[in-house]
Amino acid sequence: MKKDDKKLIHKALDGEANQSETKRLQAKLESDGRMRSEFEQLKQVVKDTTRIRIDVPQDFTKKVLDETKRMRKPKS
Amino acid sequence: MDDSTIVGKCQGGQAELYGRLVDKYSARIINLGYAMMGNRHDAEDVAQEAFVRAYKGLAKFQKKAKFSSWLYQIALNLCKDHLKAKSRHAKPTDDEQLAQMNGDPKEQAPRIIIQDELSGKMREAINKLPVLYREAFVLRHLQGLEYEDVATITTVPADTVRVRAYRAREMLRESMAPNVDTFWREKAAKEKGKGKKV
Numbered sequence: 001m002k003k004d005d006k007k008l009i010h011k012a013l014d015g016e017a018n019q020s021e022t023k024r025l026q027a028k029l030e031s032d033g034r035m036r037s038e039f040e041q042l043k044q045v046v047k048d049t050t051r052i053r054i055d056v057p058q059d060f061t062k063k064v065l066d067e068t069k070r071m072r073k074p075k076s
Numbered sequence: 077m078d079d080s081t082i083v084g085k086c087q088g089g090q091a092e093l094y095g096r097l098v099d100k101y102s103a104r105i106i107n108l109g110y111a112m113m114g115n116r117h118d119a120e121d122v123a124q125e126a127f128v129r130a131y132k133g134l135a136k137f138q139k140k141a142k143f144s145s146w147l148y149q150i151a152l153n154l155c156k157d158h159l160k161a162k163s164r165h166a167k168p169t170d171d172e173q174l175a176q177m178n179g180d181p182k183e184q185a186p187r188i189i190i191q192d193e194l195s196g197k198m199r200e201a202i203n204k205l206p207v208l209y210r211e212a213f214v215l216r217h218l219q220g221l222e223y224e225d226v227a228t229i230t231t232v233p234a235d236t237v238r239v240r241a242y243r244a245r246e247m248l249r250e251s252m253a254p255n256v257d258t259f260w261r262e263k264a265a266k267e268k269g270k271g272k273k274v
Contacts, residue, residue, distance in 0.1 A: 010242045014223075038249065045248045049202070049217045051195040054110050057120060061098045064127045068094060071132065 001035055009039050013046060079143040086134055094134075098127050101144065104219060105151045111214040112155040113162070114203040122158055126151035148219075148229045152211060159207060201251045205244050212240035213248070 008025050011017045017025060029036045057063075077085075077096070085093050105126055109119030130137075130147050137146060202210060215226040216237070223241075227234040 006246075010245065013245065014238070014241075041249045041253055042245055045198075045245055045252055046217050048195060048198045048252070049213075052111060052199050052202070052218065053107055054116055054119070056102045056106055060102050060106070060120070060124070061095050064098045064102075064124055064131075065092075065095050067124070067128050068091065068131045071128075072091060 001032075001038065005032075005035060009035070009042060012039075013042055080139050083134065083137060083139060083143050086131075087137070091131075094131055097143065097147075101147055102127075105147065108148065108151055108214060108219060109155055111199070111202055111218050112152070112207075112210060113158060114199060118158060118162075122151065122154045126154055129154075142225075142228075145225060145228045148215070148221075149231075152215075152229060156207060156211075198248070198252060201248050204251070205247055209240045209244035209247065212237045213244035216241045 005028060008017065008021060008028070011021060012025050025039075029039060077093075079097065079100075082093050082096055086097075102123065105123040106119050109122040110116060113119055113122070126147060129150050130143075133150075137143070202214065205213065211230060212226060215221050215229060216223065221229075223234040223237050226237045226241075230237060
């Protein structure tokens with residue numbers, strides 16, 4: 001794939017492609033199967049990334065505040 | 077109350093309001109650590125340390141800066157320090173720990189939430205990215221920040237961040253492509269199988 005085409009794909013993924021670039025990309029994707037496949041894979045990579053999440057422990061804020069309170073206490 | 081007001085009040089002596097900032101950003105900072113280091117325990121420790129350090133530095137914090145960017149910067153630096161130390165004393169990621177277990181890892185490690193096989197593989201792939209690409213990718217796509225904000229946090233020009241995120245996406249696409257294809261093929265086969273039974 002041409003370097004310019006790659007750049008165009010990534011610009012679109014970043015939501016930074018203007019109207020004429022979006023049109024150009026659509027036309028290329030329709031005519032180039034390999035480019036279409038790479039574009040779909042990249043979109044999937046970005047989408048899958050958002051699934052990586054862990055929960056905050058319930059006592060997290062309390063632990064932080066306990067620590068900051070300890071720091072505020074005057075040393076005797 | 078916005079961040080700037082809370083920071084001002086904390087600086088004025090209402091330290092108890094700091095909890096609001098911790099509540100607001102804890103999920104983002106813990107998940108930043110998790111994506112950067114691949115280990116839940118380390119992510120929680122680093123996040124706690126980041127909030128404590130931010131609190132310590134609050135008196136000197138200038139309100140013209142964004143509190144969130146400053147907090148991200150502290151957390152990211154702690155993550156990098158941790159990764160450097162870890163490379164000296166290798167500590168396994170959650171995925172490596174899971175791989176060492178026998179049987180169903182989800183049953184044996186209930187605190188670890190892997191939403192599905194694919195996200196586990198994705199996290200593994202993210203952990204293999206060079207740190208500078210990883211931070212650009214994680215801040216942009218997992219944290220959903222604008223390139224200008226990522227640039228402020230990482231103290232490099234926005235165009236450099238763009239290139240790093242671009243390269244990270246390409247590397248991930250290459251390492252995930254076989255997994256993505258296999259995952260969807262297997263999923264389709266399973267669904268087809270289920271369909272037959274009914």
